[in-house]
Amino acid sequence: MSEALDYLLKVRKDAIEPYFQFLKEGGKHLDDKTRSLLSVITKVDAKTEAGLKQYLKRALKQGNSADEILDAMLTCMPTLGLSKIIWAVDIIIKMELPEFDPDKLGKIDKGKKKQSKKKQWHKVTSIDETKEGVSHHEYEGKTCFVTREGNDFQVFDTICPHKSANIPCDAIDGIIVVCPMHQWKFNMENGECIEKGNQQPLNKLEYKVEDSYLCVYS
Ligand code: FES
Known part of the structure; x- marks a missing residue:
């Protein structure tokens, strides 16, 4: 509760208490999950940061997924407007809640994309032109890092x-x-994350050398 409401509850108990009763009674046919979603929307609409943070956590606790919360906000776009949604998403990003990790949320779509876009071999660079150590390459609209140690490569x-x-x-x-x-920070001898991150390495790509060209399967 805000400090102001807390204050009014103390100094105007009779006037404010019915308001809280009204809020309680008004949503009595809704389950907790739905009610907490609606609370998030009201905080976005009023642009109250502390309230949004509080009700966001409550909505997750009540069993809403991050996707459901985002869907609720987007569904209310006609009344909230894009700028309030962007304001809320900025706050959500800063909160760094694991439930809102874009990698997790995007999993289904990414999986679908992978299925529909079949992997194939691509020529990346000529072996003769690949320098020792780490290099960056572009091929057919994609990019990769190559680590070369003599005749050993990693992509x-x-x-x-x-x-x-x-x-x-x-x-x-x-x-x-x-x-x-x-x-x-990534160590390109093996792709491992060595600083700041949560130890997730860079994704290693399968490669082969064919006709003096380094080819990757992606
Ligand atoms: S996207 Fe955050 S460290 Fe790379």
């Missing part, structure tokens, strides 16, 4: 396992790659 996806940023070429610092978004 990694440039998509950061944290929040899916596409890590650029200038993120290479010797044998280390640092994602510019939130500074997760």
